[in-house]
Amino acid sequence: MATTKMFHIRTEEAPHLAAPLSTTGIIGWMRKNLFSSIGNTVLTIIGILIAYSLIQPLIQFALIDAVWTGENREACLPKDGAHSGACWAYVKAYFPQFIYGRYPSEEVYRVNIVYALFLMLLVPLAIPGVPFKRLNALLFLIVFPIVAYFLLTGLVIGDKVVLPIVETAVWGGLLVTLVIAVTGIVASLPLGIALALGRRSKMPIIRMVSIIFIEFWRGVPLITVLFMSSVMLPLFLPEGVTFDKLLRVLIGVTLFSAAYMAEVVRGGLQAIPKGQYEGAMALGLRFWPMMYLIVLPQALKLVIPGIVNTFIGLFKDTTLVLIVGMFDLLGQIQSSFTDPTWSTPSTGHTGYLFAAMVFWCFCFGMSRYSIFMENKLHTGHKR
Amino acid sequence: MSVMEQDSAGAPARASLLYDPKVRSIFYQVLLVVVVVALGYVIVSNTITNLERQNIASGWGFLENTAGFGTNQSLVQYSETSSYGRALYVGFLNTLLVAAIGILFATILGFIIGIARLSNNWVINRLAYCYVELVRNIPLLLQIFFWYFAVLRSIPGKRDKWSIFDTVHLNIGGLRLPKPIWEPGAEWIGYAVIIGIAASFFVARWARKRQEDTGQQFPVFWTAMGLIVGVPIITYLVTGMPMTLEHPNFVETGPIMLRGFELNVGINVIPEFLALTAALSIYTASFIAEIVRAGIQAVNHGQTEAAHALGLRNGPTLRLVIIPQAMRVIIPPLTSQYLNLTKNSSLAVAIAYPDLVSMGGTVLNQTGQAIEIIGIWMAVYLSLSLITSAFMNWYNQRMALVER
Numbered sequence: 032m033a034t035t036k037m038f039h040i041r042t043e044e045a046p047h048l049a050a051p052l053s054t055t056g057i058i059g060w061m062r063k064n065l066f067s068s069i070g071n072t073v074l075t076i077i078g079i080l081i082a083y084s085l086i087q088p089l090i091q092f093a094l095i096d097a098v099w100t101g102e103n104r105e106a107c108l109p110k111d112g113a114h115s116g117a118c119w120a121y122v123k124a125y126f127p128q129f130i131y132g133r134y135p136s137e138e139v140y141r142v143n144i145v146y147a148l149f150l151m152l153l154v155p156l157a158i159p160g161v162p163f164k165r166l167n168a169l170l171f172l173i174v175f176p177i178v179a180y181f182l183l184t185g186l187v188i189g190d191k192v193v194l195p196i197v198e199t200a201v202w203g204g205l206l207v208t209l210v211i212a213v214t215g216i217v218a219s220l221p222l223g224i225a226l227a228l229g230r231r232s233k234m235p236i237i238r239m240v241s242i243i244f245i246e247f248w249r250g251v252p253l254i255t256v257l258f259m260s261s262v263m264l265p266l267f268l269p270e271g272v273t274f275d276k277l278l279r280v281l282i283g284v285t286l287f288s289a290a291y292m293a294e295v296v297r298g299g300l301q302a303i304p305k306g307q308y309e310g311a312m313a314l315g316l317r318f319w320p321m322m323y324l325i326v327l328p329q330a331l332k333l334v335i336p337g338i339v340n341t342f343i344g345l346f347k348d349t350t351l352v353l354i355v356g357m358f359d360l361l362g363q364i365q366s367s368f369t370d371p372t373w374s375t376p377s378t379g380h381t382g383y384l385f386a387a388m389v390f391w392c393f394c395f396g397m398s399r400y401s402i403f404m405e406n407k408l409h410t411g412h413k414r
Numbered sequence: 415m416s417v418m419e420q421d422s423a424g425a426p427a428r429a430s431l432l433y434d435p436k437v438r439s440i441f442y443q444v445l446l447v448v449v450v451v452a453l454g455y456v457i458v459s460n461t462i463t464n465l466e467r468q469n470i471a472s473g474w475g476f477l478e479n480t481a482g483f484g485t486n487q488s489l490v491q492y493s494e495t496s497s498y499g500r501a502l503y504v505g506f507l508n509t510l511l512v513a514a515i516g517i518l519f520a521t522i523l524g525f526i527i528g529i530a531r532l533s534n535n536w537v538i539n540r541l542a543y544c545y546v547e548l549v550r551n552i553p554l555l556l557q558i559f560f561w562y563f564a565v566l567r568s569i570p571g572k573r574d575k576w577s578i579f580d581t582v583h584l585n586i587g588g589l590r591l592p593k594p595i596w597e598p599g600a601e602w603i604g605y606a607v608i609i610g611i612a613a614s615f616f617v618a619r620w621a622r623k624r625q626e627d628t629g630q631q632f633p634v635f636w637t638a639m640g641l642i643v644g645v646p647i648i649t650y651l652v653t654g655m656p657m658t659l660e661h662p663n664f665v666e667t668g669p670i671m672l673r674g675f676e677l678n679v680g681i682n683v684i685p686e687f688l689a690l691t692a693a694l695s696i697y698t699a700s701f702i703a704e705i706v707r708a709g710i711q712a713v714n715h716g717q718t719e720a721a722h723a724l725g726l727r728n729g730p731t732l733r734l735v736i737i738p739q740a741m742r743v744i745i746p747p748l749t750s751q752y753l754n755l756t757k758n759s760s761l762a763v764a765i766a767y768p769d770l771v772s773m774g775g776t777v778l779n780q781t782g783q784a785i786e787i788i789g790i791w792m793a794v795y796l797s798l799s800l801i802t803s804a805f806m807n808w809y810n811q812r813m814a815l816v817e818r
Contacts, residue, residue: 064536071535078537236443240450247792250799252757254771255791262784266464267457347553354555354764361556379567383560387552394551 093117093384107375115377122385125367132203132358138195141182142206148175157400159407172217199277203358211349215284216342222285223292228322230297248290253348256283261355280352288345295337299330332408339401343394361386476781483776485768487684498777505773506794512690512769513756519695520755524702531707542703549700555761557697562689562765572674575664583662589683590662590675599656606649614638686767698755702748709744710736741813749806753799770794
């Protein structure tokens with residue numbers, strides 16, 4: 032009686048039980064994230080219904096009912112009562128026009144060279160680890176525009192035609208979109224930096240002029256700027272001097288985006304501690320060496336995401352040139368709808384879907400890049 | 415070198431005038447003024463000669479001339495015999511209308527999506543994310559085209575309709591709504607609304623004071639709702655129902671050309687307006703959603719925890735603690751989105767919605783008065799920008815952190 036063991040001592044460890052099935056794995060995740068309460072469950076179901084009602088017709092239209100091959104509209108016409116799907120055959124037939132506009136087909140190789148050069152210079156510039164950044168930037172910002180200009184417009188030395196002249200009136204599609212966007216950004220960057228410095232200048236008149244310039248362009252819509260450059264600019268010039276239409280639009284776009292760029296750069300300049308300016312001055316640097324060697328490299332690095340965002344905005348805004356009668360990618364697609372060879376009920380939808388995909392890929396890619404750079408540059412400022 | 419000289423001479427050495435910062439600064443500024451003035455002079459003189467050559471009389475006289483073109487939407491009396499000035503005024507009002515309605519919807523949608531973006535619910539969260547990434551990376555003009563040419567062309571034609579509860583109808587001619595017809599005595603309803611708003615304002619003040627004094631809460635929201643909605647309804651019934659609805663009249667029989675909605679019965683919202691409003695609000699909402707998300711995330715999580723510790727439930731926490739603080743971060747970028755929406759409404763010209771740019775473009779084509787028209791455009795948009803930012807700055811100041 033006295034020695035009855037009334038206690039129990041566990042000699043081996045308790046077995047490790049797996050967590051309850053309802054809290055781990057896919058079920059646990061679902062319980063936590065989708066069905067944690069009645070309200071949440073209702074939301075989940077509504078969300079799934081919304082997603083389904085949007086994605087299902089899109090897939091039906093773009094993939095299942097789609098017509099992939101065909102010579103003309105016959106292929107894409109709805110078959111007895113059935114809904115007509117996307118007419119990808121039409122996109123295929125028009126693809127060269129969407130990319131090059133009405134650029135003469137025997138000269139298209141010149142556009143291809145420009146595209147290739149652009150990519151070859153841009154990709155190493157965009158990847159942080161690649162060396163020779165300075166040389167690369169120099170090539171991209173100064174040499175490339177000149178080469179591209181002669182390649183695209185043509186080159187005639189004396190009487191000898193090296194490259195036949197191609198009028199800008201026949202340019203179109205993605206070519207115009209990219210020319211406007213890239214020229215806009217490359218030309219507006221130096222102007223924007225100058226304006227930003229002007230806005231922070233201690234000289235009252237320079238500051239005032241910069242502020243008026245920036246606020247004016249930021250206050251008006253781009254479409255009025257485009258109207259101004261296409262209707263009013265010829266009035267400003269002396270008699271006999273005429274401008275190419277594309278060039279006029281480029282001037283308008285550049286001035287417009289320079290104002291936005293100036294505000295982005297100003298943000299970067301304001302983020303540089305005063306000590307940097309004072310340190311530069313203590314070293315005996317004058318204004319431009321101080322800016323060029325000390326302040327701007329830091330400030331511009333800070334605002335790379337902002338610059339990319341401005342670029343995304345500009346890229347999307349290039350579509351507006353179709354309102355003043357130029358054919359960018361969207362304009363080219365819009366104008367192809369009038370072609371009776373391909374006029375079907377689904378041509379319009381297909382064209383817009385294609386345009387949306389192209390623009391989305393460009394813009395989304397750039398915004399991802401901007402986020403990547405932000406994360407990369409942010410490390411230096413973490414405490 | 416100058417230090418040495420200073421030592422030996424005992425007086426500061428005079429640097430060359432060329433290196434005197436003051437002289438330089440004045441020189442640069444004078445130079446800038448000269449350049450700006452010269453540029454202005456060249457532009458003005460060129461313009462004057464060009465205008466003379468093209469026989470365009472500059473000046474504002476053309477605003478009095480008869481326009482001779484109609485429009486499908488005007489908030490004020492307008493016909494073909496009205497003047498160009500009137501046409502521009504109609505366009506201006508249409509711009510304001512589309513901007514105001516667009517801002518309203520964009521704000522509502524943007525806040526919903528922004529909050530959904532922060533939801534713990536994975537499906538809702540992802541849905542909001544996809545919305546934002548999809549919509550803001552596609553050009554607005556393409557979206558306007560999509561809504562106008564793709565969506566609004568696939569709804570029923572003129573002789574057919576979609577109806578909701580037989581009061582709201584939609585077809586290719588636009589949205590048809592019942593139109594309220596005010597009869598004598600209806601002004602009392604207006605007074606009742608004003609009285610309701612005023613009364614709920616005082617109730618809110620009294621309730622706040624009572625809560626601060628005694629801690630007792632009062633259902634302000636429901637009382638206000640009752641006052642603002644209930645009082646006018648009672649007035650409406652008491653005054654003998656002086657308002658009737660004029661329903662759109664859909665003709666289904668008779669000659670084929672006369673079938674469809676009867677003209678000028680009920681309210682007709684034109685399809686251009688629908689497409690433009692939809693595109694503008696959906697596009698801007700994606701930016702507002704990101705602003706709202708960033709604003710809410712900018713509020714320290716400790717605030718939420720503290721509010722929960724005080725015993726506030728999720729709703730009051732959001733309403734009383736998080737949102738007032740988030741608004742400070744949200745308002746400045748929100749202002750610029752409102753301005754963007756207003757400026758983007760000028761894309762109306764692409765689908766011929768009669769806004770300021772569209773009407774102005776027609777006037778420009780008819781009269782050739784490019785400088786005056788573009789001047790009016792820029793002046794109007796600039797002043798809208800300045801007024802909006804002034805208002806938002808005022809609001810921002812009210813919401814700003816009051817520090818000791």
